[in-house]
Amino acid sequence: MKFPYNGRLTTAVLTIFWTATSAAPTITLPLSAFTSSVESDKVAIYYPNPSNSTPILLGNDGSPAGGFHTWSFSSDSSPSQMTELNFEYTGRTKLVDFVYNLGGKDVIVTLSQSDSLLRFFDSVSVSELPVMGGRKKIWGDFSSWCFWKSAEGHQYFYLFGKKIVSLFLIREGQNSGIEVLEIQSFPVPIEAKTCIVSYKTSSVYFGGDSGILYTFPALESTTIPENIAELGKAPDEINGLAIYSGNLSNDYLLVALKESLNIYSASNFTLLGSATFSDEVELGDIALYQSAFGTAYPDGILAFAAKMDVGKEFPKYETDPNGSDGDDPAIWIAPGNSTENSRIITTTKSELGAGFGVFDLTGKKLQTMAAEEPNNVDVIYGFPVGNRTADLVFAACRGDNTLCLCEISSSGELISIPGGTQPITVEDFDVYGSCVYRSYISGKQYLFVNSKTSEYLQFELTSTANGTLNTTLVRTFMGGNGGQVEGCVADDENGFLILGEEPYGLWRYDAEPNGTAEGYLIDHVNTGGNLIADVEGVTLIYGETSTDGYIFVSCQGVSAYNVYQRAHPNEYVMTFSITAGSVDGVTNTDGITAVGTSLGSIFPRGLIVVHDDVNEESNGTASSEAAFKLVDLGDVLDADAIKDMGLLGSVNQGWDPRDRLSKTEHLSSD
The missing domain is CATH 2.120.10.30 (TolB, C-terminal domain)
Incomplete structure (x- = not known):
């Protein structure tokens, strides 16, 4: 605060x-x-x-x-x-x-x-x-x-x-x-x-x-x-x-x-x-x-x-320490009635421990998988791979300047997949941030990746008949106001790409390959704005309709998070921070992800996962490894002090990303 x-x-x-x-x-x-x-x-x-x-x-x-x-x-x-x-x-x-x-x-x-x-x-x-x-x-x-x-x-x-x-x-x-x-x-x-x-x-x-x-x-x-x-x-x-x-x-x-x-x-x-x-x-x-x-x-x-x-919330759990420089998390929602078996996937972007980490909903580390310094990470559900469908993890990997993909098994384990390393062939382009988009118009899957120069590349992801992944560049554009960009998230239902420009603000763009290159400024850090630099992670929480739900943005400069209405004009709602509770609070925050889906008895009202730059041990010392904090979404949107605002009512706690896929396929075939 x-x-x-x-x-x-x-x-x-x-x-x-x-x-x-x-x-x-x-x-x-x-x-x-x-x-x-x-x-x-x-x-x-x-x-x-x-x-x-x-x-x-x-x-x-x-x-x-x-x-x-x-x-x-x-x-x-x-x-x-x-x-x-x-x-x-x-x-x-x-x-x-x-x-x-x-x-x-x-x-x-x-x-x-x-x-x-x-x-x-x-x-x-x-x-x-x-x-x-x-x-x-x-x-x-x-x-x-x-x-x-x-x-x-x-x-x-x-x-x-x-x-x-x-x-x-x-x-x-x-x-x-x-x-x-x-x-x-x-x-x-x-x-x-x-x-x-x-x-x-x-x-x-x-x-x-x-x-x-x-x-x-x-x-x-x-x-x-x-x-x-x-x-x-x-x-x-x-x-x-x-x-x-x-x-x-x-x-x-x-x-x-x-x-x-x-x-x-x-x-x-x-x-x-x-x-x-x-x-x-x-x-x-x-x-x-x-x-x-x-x-x-x-x-x-x-x-x-x-x-x-x-506006202050306490983390319920934290992940086990893993890697020396974490950045962004993602939440994989387990299928059917087993949402309590969902997984948290994190990145380590430094050479020491570079790769992905997989944790259960109490923060227990279940797996690590080496990768070339992945930064932002996202989950793709039900992607056609040959004659089957698979859930995938996607990240931009800085270590070898590639697009990194791997498969998520039905038990939540990361496994390699053919074509999981896709090179960047655009000259003088160094990958930085990334996110994914599934079009409701065409049903096609797209990958966005940006560079520190604020240039965005949009790739279409496809698979051969034998199950090998391929990417095709379909669009390039400049994002933001010329400052460094990184975090982004796509609103599949509305066809939007929402991105953070670290020193300046939060923007909204058309996500379709033929979309306009002109952006809409949601909020900014200058006088009259609600943001504080650096603007880092961005995540979207779905509601019952395409206008319900919220955009969450992390403000690294004050270790706090802004909340905006998902519906245009994306009005500012509130700011919250995460202070010490059963585990230490959050400082110098970076990546953020959240889902409104009820994840069983552990997080029945949805889950927020955020990066914590300095993880404090119980004896007061700082760990050399990174950790991520886990917060009940309801503790933020239904806190006693703001309960009268009815914020939690705009969240779809039954949101199922796989059910969303069937709607996408239906719309794209009309």
Whole structure:
């Protein structure tokens, strides 16, 4: 995950308490409502004006295609899912907040990490407001900010970075534009993760990883504060701060720690109480709505960014170590009712241990077969070989620049086949990635292979009467945007080739030999895209119809996986990663494969197999041999945090590749 609180923005019914005794009470707060999954670690609540009685939740979005979101609260009930009102794209964004009565408007303020631009939006129309001199660019790596209006009514904000804080004035300028002026900057002891201003004490409070809460006076002045004081120390790192204004002269500081919310006196940092939550969460930034709102929130609202392991899954098994440089896996589905006997086939592309590995569904190594440094591997079902049919394994072999094929026996064992080594005769072409395609139009079997120059070759695979394999070159084209390509997968039913361009994006092409050479860009790694380079393995999960199902893509740079709708326009669904469970998690991931077919009692909801670059042993050391992680598909698509999205319902858990072949033959004969 790319942000520390990549989970959900969460709300709870606010219960504030304090005690005059020495014993500070602890209570448990129920969680009331959740947003959808979002990469957010900054949250704010809008206090409505009299003409709009509904508070609004605001959160940043730190994803590559990020910006900010707003959600509505329900006053009569506490639904598990909040309704999203708006999303505004501003690029990867960390800092967002509300400002009231700025030029007669209530305003949303954001600072984008993608372009360092400060932006202002009308809180009602969410339309961007003009800034004098054009958008204000503020350079730097900033971690937090807090807004403050002086007694004279001037609006300021403190912007914290790496052991520095800057004070800015924002005001209405000429022609209704907003003017932004930097007043001063001065050093602070830490990089603040969070800050807040108390109007009663006219003090700025800030904290971070050290757990120490610092304070200095909030002043309308160009003079640097003389005293940045330590108010006290919390028992853990400080992730969020909020102010609750009491009836007395004192404010109350709410301090979000990793696993609890502590309440202190703002004047002397005396602990008054603490709260935990009914669900296991890790707290991030927090915000308060200090008013009753309907029957759902009779005492107010506490909102916070919550790390809830959304989109993270644990591997169920891992393969036995095999070879020094693995890359891509494939899943062979055993025929009939014996799917529990299915096999995982992997590649080793280095000289040491070069070839294929065969494993059962618990990761036990059953066989190795030498080959000339195969890279990507795929399974071909029911291919006509002479007077019979056979399942085949196909890979591009870098060691001798060939197309490598072997047969899979009925028991899942790899065996040699005549014509299993097919030379590349195209001049100056070095094989790299590969995949397979069975045409629903003609019933013919094709092999795709690419080079690092992004050139693709398409071969038709045939067999002689005596069972010897042959290949014939039928098409060449350039894939992607000129960057290095590797991983690819074909959608046989729709006639598509889907390929990954490592530094740039995910593309879709016609897979037929007479198809157009123009590609459709599904997603990209630049601003506005959801991918992170390198874009590596690509796999397809079939659904009940030709529009159901998903495309999975591995993003090596963040060791995570993106999910897209199979149907055009291939919309982005979510990102997940694989963290340590009964075995270690996945790092620097490369190849990926998946099937939605129920594989018996071991993987009843389908299987995902991914490459793990560094396999950690139980004693904490790293193995010199590669391993692949095995994850239940249902753990990803039917996780509790996203169950309401109904993703697993688009998967055909009875998908049979051999039944698909009979449909192909029927269509090609019409």
